[in-house]
Amino acid sequence: MKNTLLLILPALIAISCAPKDRPEPAPLLGTWKLLTGTTINGRDTSTVDYTQGQEMIKIITPTHFAFMRHDLNGGKDSTAVYVAGGGRVGIKGNIYTE
Template identity: 45%
Template structure:
């Protein structure tokens, strides 16, 4: 009986552990919401422009192709659902060296990234919500 209770307790302990988030892969941006001073602007990335984010074990890179080309990348850390990007490279030098903290969730093949982008040199201070789909 004691062995049975120990086994049940162990199974419940592991069942209650949070699942880890696996970001590795290529992600295509579907939409980007920017919220600043009570105003929300939503950009649909399925029409007229395209952006992908590529993530490996230690680094991320993004490429945006639409009216203009945009690219950047760097190191990142992930602890639970807290994802922090260290923007080491970017074509806009005002953003380089920035550290951006986000909360990430994954539902199936969809990644949601939420957080604050603040870059004083560029006059940027807004919340963003990005929705990506995993490229197969």
């Protein structure tokens, strides 16, 4: 009995000290070039095309997001625009909320 305990105890200690598997990062995290954006608010849905005369990128981390949008004319005419913002995100499974 004593010999069995001496064999099992080191094995249990080794197993309990093994590093735990880290969860895989959400594939949504990173920097993205937005082509279109869809906003759903109750029963209303609106879609914006970000490829016509403008460019937009979005950066998503596990806790926050940031976005930057600018016109492609370098701000030289009446379509000049630069918009930026950010905030907190929630990511649970395949549900993303801002």
